[in-house]
Amino acid sequence: MKKINLNDKFSLFDEHWSPKILTELNNQYVKIAKVNGEFVWHAHADEDELFFVVKGRLLIDVKDHETIDLGVGEMTVIPKKTQHRPYTQDGIETWIMLIEPKTTRHTGEVQNHLTNNEEKFI
């Protein structure tokens, strides 16, 4: 059992759209990422995904749904099979925490220059 300090972990990396694994429980991973700009449209076939904003502002376009606009201390769950595209606006670097099954692939079935299916613990 270890104690995990969110700010300490965020201080360890700078790259965007590259989630780091903080811990696992019940076959889920808790991850953090720094993001800026636009990610790719994708869906996860069997995995619900929680987004929680630690710093900044995250927008998530969702197919057939209004855009979700998350500020600090706000979260949403994107259900499995739901096409979504996270992004930021105005160059605001945003820090997020994610909860999703260990089986989750970064960009679902899509392959993109941002795709990273070799996520590591931090």
Added chain:
Amino acid sequence: MKKINLNDKFSLFDEHWSPKILTELNNQYVKIAKVNGEFVWHAHADEDELFFVVKGRLLIDVKDHETIDLGVGEMTVIPKKTQHRPYTQDGIETWIMLIEPKTTRHTGEVQNHLTNNEEKFI
């Protein structure tokens, strides 16, 4: 898909040691609770449990392990079967977020005056 604001949700209740369910994903619940004083020693037979401190300070005594001392922005995972007792010190009301399977019973196999196995969405 809804947006959940942590502070808004915490403003809706005052009672201690009575988790409220914010959302669910992948058969897990995300819950919040206000706590103050001592909880009961207990374990969850099949469920890992994540504690994240939003406000205040949470201590967790763990059997055969040193006490875990969590400040704001810190988290830990208590593995299944692990006897643990969360508490606060010095009358500091503490706000926590929990992630645990939907099957999790509040005080494990223990029944106590604090036990609440009828947790509700908020």
